[in-house]
Amino acid sequence: MRSELISANHAAAHAATLAARANRKGRGFCSGVYPITPSTECMELLCAQEIEKGQVVRVEGEHSAMAVCIGSVAGGARSFTATSSNGLAYMAENVVAAALLRLPMVMMVANRTLGPPWNIWADHGDSLLLRDSGWLQFYCADNQEVLDTILFAYRLGEDARVMLPVMVCQDGFVLSHTMAQTLIPAQEQVDRFLPPLSVSHRLADQPHALGSVILPQQTEVLRRRHHQAMGEALNIYPELQREFAEIFGRELPGPLVGYRDEDAELLILSMGTLAGTVERSVDRLRERGVKVGSLRIRLLRPFPARLLREKLARARRVAVLDRDISPGFGGVLWGECRTCAGAETLVQNYMLGLGGGDVRPEHIEQLVDDLRGRESAGEPMIMEVGV
Amino acid sequence: MNEPALNGMAQTEHDRKKPLLRPGNTNCGGCGMSIALQMLSRAIAGQPVQLVVPACCGAVAVGNYPFSSFGAPVVMSTFACSAAVAGGLARVAALNGEETRVICWAGDGGTYDIGMGALSAAAERNEDILYICYDNEIYGNTGGQRSSATPLGAATTSTPTGKPEVKKEILAIMAAHRIPYAASVSLAHPEDTLCKLRLALEMRGFRFLHILSPCPTGWKSEPSHGIQLIRLAVRSGLFPVLEIRDGRQMTINVEPDFSDLALAEYLAMQGRFRKSGVTAMVLRDAIRRHWETLRSAPTGD
Numbered sequence: 001m002r003s004e005l006i007s008a009n010h011a012a013a014h015a016a017t018l019a020a021r022a023n024r025k026g027r028g029f030c031s032g033v034y035p036i037t038p039s040t041e042c043m044e045l046l047c048a049q050e051i052e053k054g055q056v057v058r059v060e061g062e063h064s065a066m067a068v069c070i071g072s073v074a075g076g077a078r079s080f081t082a083t084s085s086n087g088l089a090y091m092a093e094n095v096v097a098a099a100l101l102r103l104p105m106v107m108m109v110a111n112r113t114l115g116p117p118w119n120i121w122a123d124h125g126d127s128l129l130l131r132d133s134g135w136l137q138f139y140c141a142d143n144q145e146v147l148d149t150i151l152f153a154y155r156l157g158e159d160a161r162v163m164l165p166v167m168v169c170q171d172g173f174v175l176s177h178t179m180a181q182t183l184i185p186a187q188e189q190v191d192r193f194l195p196p197l198s199v200s201h202r203l204a205d206q207p208h209a210l211g212s213v214i215l216p217q218q219t220e221v222l223r224r225r226h227h228q229a230m231g232e233a234l235n236i237y238p239e240l241q242r243e244f245a246e247i248f249g250r251e252l253p254g255p256l257v258g259y260r261d262e263d264a265e266l267l268i269l270s271m272g273t274l275a276g277t278v279e280r281s282v283d284r285l286r287e288r289g290v291k292v293g294s295l296r297i298r299l300l301r302p303f304p305a306r307l308l309r310e311k312l313a314r315a316r317r318v319a320v321l322d323r324d325i326s327p328g329f330g331g332v333l334w335g336e337c338r339t340c341a342g343a344e345t346l347v348q349n350y351m352l353g354l355g356g357g358d359v360r361p362e363h364i365e366q367l368v369d370d371l372r373g374r375e376s377a378g379e380p381m382i383m384e385v386g387v
Numbered sequence: 388m389n390e391p392a393l394n395g396m397a398q399t400e401h402d403r404k405k406p407l408l409r410p411g412n413t414n415c416g417g418c419g420m421s422i423a424l425q426m427l428s429r430a431i432a433g434q435p436v437q438l439v440v441p442a443c444c445g446a447v448a449v450g451n452y453p454f455s456s457f458g459a460p461v462v463m464s465t466f467a468c469s470a471a472v473a474g475g476l477a478r479v480a481a482l483n484g485e486e487t488r489v490i491c492w493a494g495d496g497g498t499y500d501i502g503m504g505a506l507s508a509a510a511e512r513n514e515d516i517l518y519i520c521y522d523n524e525i526y527g528n529t530g531g532q533r534s535s536a537t538p539l540g541a542a543t544t545s546t547p548t549g550k551p552e553v554k555k556e557i558l559a560i561m562a563a564h565r566i567p568y569a570a571s572v573s574l575a576h577p578e579d580t581l582c583k584l585r586l587a588l589e590m591r592g593f594r595f596l597h598i599l600s601p602c603p604t605g606w607k608s609e610p611s612h613g614i615q616l617i618r619l620a621v622r623s624g625l626f627p628v629l630e631i632r633d634g635r636q637m638t639i640n641v642e643p644d645f646s647d648l649a650l651a652e653y654l655a656m657q658g659r660f661r662k663s664g665v666t667a668m669v670l671r672d673a674i675r676r677h678w679e680t681l682r683s684a685p686t687g688d
Binding site: 027028029030032053054055057058059060061063064065067068069070071072073074075076077079093094097101203204205206207208209210211212213214215218 | 405435437439446447449450451452455457458459460461462463464465467468471472473474475476477478479480482483487504505507508511512
């Protein structure tokens with residue numbers, strides 16, 4: 001284990017490299033990559049690594065990047081890619097294919113606003129576009145978490161009970177280009193945590209059709225199994241969390257991360273780095289005597305509904321912060337979370353930081369004032385945070 | 388096995404023990420892909436292979452889960468990216484020291500049109516794969532729409548009065564990538580077919596084979612006339628049978644006699660040219676010009 005001052009893009013590349021090397025006793029590593037801001041430095045660093053029994057393929061577009069990953073995992077190798085924004089949208093067809101073919105792999109998404117018009121700054125609209133793609137989705141809040149979650153994602157997705165690909169999202173620039181002291185585990189630790197990948201349905205020598213034509217009844221069965229595998233991921237999460245802590249000597253956060261939420265009457269729900277700002281605001285508001293707490297949704301798929309219901313049971317008022325918008329509906333996270341609150345709970349949606357607008361503690365305090373002053377929940381609100 | 392190259396002669400030592408295209412598949416009668424797959428089966432013989440099939444009639448031919456009409460491991464890729472998926476498989480096989488040959492089996496839609504980007508890029512990277520395009524000049528399994536492989540004058544369900552544009556020159560495009568091997572394959576010349584398939588399987592790097600594949604359903608032709616149609620297309624010069632090494636050295640494998648009669652017969656035997664009324668006279672000039680270009684290329688002789 002060593003500590004380095006690195007960006008989250010580089011943290012992701014280190015994690016991918018360690019996971020890649022850990023499969024040298026398995027069928028190796030092969031990854032398709034293509035540059036797009038702000039994820040690019042991740043693929044650049046990966047391309048600079050020497051990987052025993054591993055290759056990185058520099059392809060002509062994101063669709064093919066994911067196609068190379070699909071071919072690699074179909075051949076039994078471990079795989080990884082990284083992308084952002086329109087790159088992810090362009091890749092979408094194969095993103096779905098990887099999940100439907102039940103091919104475990106990890107993709108780092110440095111979240112960026114979809115365009116045109118072109119905007120390179122962070123919001124969650126890109127990965128939320130693929131919320132229903134059948135991938136697990138993590139949203140990270142700091143560089144260490146990006147590195148740790150990628151390692152964890154391999155272990156979780158490759159588990160025979162899950163067998164699904166995992167997206168590890170981090171806010172573009174806010175994390176992707178921000179340097180922070182990050183612990184990089186030793187290869188030997190990663191080797192212990194990540195046993196060689198075994199894909200039982202991989203292509204070998206015998207006749208075997210992967211992804212052939214199926215009928216409605218078979219589709220129903222496959223979708224049910226896919227859904228169940230998502231549930232399994234939640235079930236085995238604590239067990240793998242314990243193992244992570246034993247091997248790496250630090251805790252990996254759970255699907256939901258609470259902050260001063262135990263006695264909170266007001267809860268603020270958010271994803272990614274927004275939660276960091278929320279937590280600082282919680283401290284300031286607590287000093288003013290406001291019983292407020294923060295809940296960060298770290299794992300969006302599978303959705304930790306039971307955990308969230310327990311957490312929301314005590315809250316009287318809930319603000320759901322969305323760094324995304326589903327035009328004609330409201331915030332995507334709000335749509336997910338509001339069903340988990342009790343009938344008595346007031347749940348209000350605030351969409352803010354769209355297109356990477358800088359959300360500051362005063363914005364959080366503003367919306368908390370709004371929340372406290374409400375008699376009932378209103379329409380989802382867009383808060384403009386300005387430049 | 389039923390060996391079309393040898394008029395149904397019994398199994399020889401070169402044959403694959405299990406056919407690549409198994410009995411009971413759902414291909415239309417007279418489908419050129421069926422013939423081509425049987426030839427490929429013979430060429431593969433005992434070698435381990437993995438196939439990548441994008442959306443095309445070939446993907447339908449594989450059949451319904453849990454059965455498979457293909458006697459080899461096969462992964463269905465999305466439409467546009469069989470060459471990229473195959474690249475991944477081939478690299479993993481190589482990393483593991485395996486002799487597996489990875490083959491893309493794609494139609495003209497997945498090659499000429501939607502798959503062109505991934506195909507071009509895989510060729511540029513010289514991925515160690517054999518890419519075979521069975522070209523029925525139509526989007527077959529969606530009901531016969533035009534592709535950029537559809538020839539001038541052919542009626543399709545999206546060009547009901549005949550396609551106004553000429554067919555894309557795929558072999559020249561692939562050769563321009565300077566890949567080790569690019570060849571067109573005539574199913575009417577089984578020795579040529581087998582020879583090229585075997586050579587392409589053996590070689591390393593990106594190899595591209597273009598097979599003109601009769602489609603009785605789309606061509607509105609008799610199922611039993613497929614091979615005869617290909618022979619006429621070759622004789623008339625409409626379908627040049629050649630190979631190009633490293634994008635430079637070209638060899639003409641079958642010399643046409645440029646018979647106008649053969650060309651007229653080729654058109655008359657198919658219902659798809661009727662509406663547009665395209666004639667041998669119309670095509671003759673274009674064929675002549677095309678062959679002049681071909682002859683002026685450096686040869687591999």
